[in-house]
Amino acid sequence: xxxxxxxxxxxxxxxxxxVSTLHFYEQKGLIRSWRNxxxxxxxxxxxxxxxxxxxxxxxxxISLQSIHQTFLGMPNERTPDKKDWAxxxxxxxxxxxxxxxxxxxxxxxLDGCIGCGxxxxxxxxxxxxxxxxxxxxxxxVILDRKC
Amino acid sequence: xxxxxxxxxxxxxxxxxxVSTLHFYEQKGLIRSWRNxxxxxxxxxxxxxxxxxxxxxxxxxISLQSIHQTFLGMPNERTPDKKDWAxxxxxxxxxxxxxxxxxxxxxxxLDGCIGCGxxxxxxxxxxxxxxxxxxxxxxxVILDRKC
DNA sequence: GCTTTACCTCAAGTTAAGATGAGGTTTTAT
DNA sequence: ATAAAACCTCATCTTAACTTGAGGTAAAGC
Numbered sequence: 336x337x338x339x340x341x342x343x344x345x346x347x348x349x350x351x352x353x354v355s356t357l358h359f360y361e362q363k364g365l366i367r368s369w370r371n372x373x374x375x376x377x378x379x380x381x382x383x384x385x386x387x388x389x390x391x392x393x394x395x396x397i398s399l400q401s402i403h404q405t406f407l408g409m410p411n412e413r414t415p416d417k418k419d420w421a422x423x424x425x426x427x428x429x430x431x432x433x434x435x436x437x438x439x440x441x442x443x444x445l446d447g448c449i450g451c452g453x454x455x456x457x458x459x460x461x462x463x464x465x466x467x468x469x470x471x472x473x474x475x476v477i478l479d480r481k482c
Numbered sequence: 483x484x485x486x487x488x489x490x491x492x493x494x495x496x497x498x499x500x501v502s503t504l505h506f507y508e509q510k511g512l513i514r515s516w517r518n519x520x521x522x523x524x525x526x527x528x529x530x531x532x533x534x535x536x537x538x539x540x541x542x543x544i545s546l547q548s549i550h551q552t553f554l555g556m557p558n559e560r561t562p563d564k565k566d567w568a569x570x571x572x573x574x575x576x577x578x579x580x581x582x583x584x585x586x587x588x589x590x591x592l593d594g595c596i597g598c599g600x601x602x603x604x605x606x607x608x609x610x611x612x613x614x615x616x617x618x619x620x621x622x623v624i625l626d627r628k629c
Numbered sequence: 630g631c632t633t634t635a636c637c638t639c640a641a642g643t644t645a646a647g648a649t650g651a652g653g654t655t656t657t658a659t
Numbered sequence: 660a661t662a663a664a665a666c667c668t669c670a671t672c673t674t675a676a677c678t679t680g681a682g683g684t685a686a687a688g689c
Contacts, residue, residue, distance in 0.1 A: 344665060354666085359647060373655045375666055395588060396543075399646070431589040435582055442578040491635060501636085502678060510676090520685045522636055546676070 341378040343368075350386040357386075365389060365403055381414045388423065395427055396434070488525040490515075497533045504533075512536060512550055528561045535567065542578055 347354045360366045361376075366385055368376040385406075392402045405423060409415050494501045507513045508523075513532055515523040532553075539549045552570060556562050 342665080353648075355648060356646085358668095363646090371655095373666080374668095375655070393646095428589050435586055435589065439582055442575050442582065489635080500678075503676085505637090506677060518685095520636080522685070540676095 339379045341380060341382065343376045343378070346378050346382060346386070349383055350390070352386060352390070360386070360389070360399075363399060363403065365399065365406065379414065384415070384420065388420065392427060395431055397427065397430070486526045488527065488529065490523045490525070493525050493529060493533070496530055497537075499533060499537070507533070507536070507546075510546060510550065512546065512553065526561065531562075531567070535570065539574060542574055543581070544574065544577070 341349075343354050343357055347357060357366065357376075361368060366378070366382050368378050368382075371377055389399070389402055392405075393399075405426065409419055409423070488496075490501050490504050494504060504513065504523075508515060513525070513529050515525050515529075518524050536546070536549055539552075540546075552573065556566055556570075
């Protein structure tokens, strides 16, 4: 169990993910490994952190794809350090801020909106929180006129 | 276009969902229709509201299955009225409150957590917001000791 | 009356994020 | 030296929420 020479089983145990998940992440380019003489995967120790961050991000509702994107902005050869991770954290914090904001607006308008009788796809804040406006042609019509 | 006699195409246009989605929702028990002489679907006007509510709930991250559950608590034969929908709204508002809370805690701990060097699967708030504690055997090990 | 548009059913495809299993090799432990 | 545990690859399966397509009927417009 050398410092920079972790087996897949060990990594799995330490991070709580299955071996198959590690294979999967590798295939998706989220983590890396090299092979030993017998073709078995070996990992550097920082893979542990990486996986933890993946799991953390997923809890925030971030997709693997988008996590992958974010990782692309990280040092490629150098092992990422505190500062690198902290930067990630900031980015995700902002994303979270926006999510919270959206949800809060949504919550505050939900009652009036479902209750009022309109639920217009054009004006209802449930459909159209400003961060998710999809403008596409004539679009759907207002449902009722009570509003 | 009688008041309580909407065709699937009309409903699709009005709500902005595809015809195939309406078929799908019906199959899942989320909406209902009857058939005309030529075996084509006809809907009551309240299907519009129902679909809108489905879409709204989805935006809150609620699954179709759980929406279906919620709908089961609604009047079956009577067309649901304002009060019925408002009740739904309240339930979902509470759910949203919880989500917002979780995310807020998450955001507030994210920086310290990714930054600090621990990311412990046992003590890290990113892994273990109190609403998602999974206790299962020995579990994964702490990643680093810096914390 | 004929053509186009709208519908119908049923089967199969799609994406995300893995899980599962078969069949075979490497390591590790005794 | 041998058996058990850990790995390997590749293929197939899972769930959610739809979408697409094929092959055929009904309704609407001129």
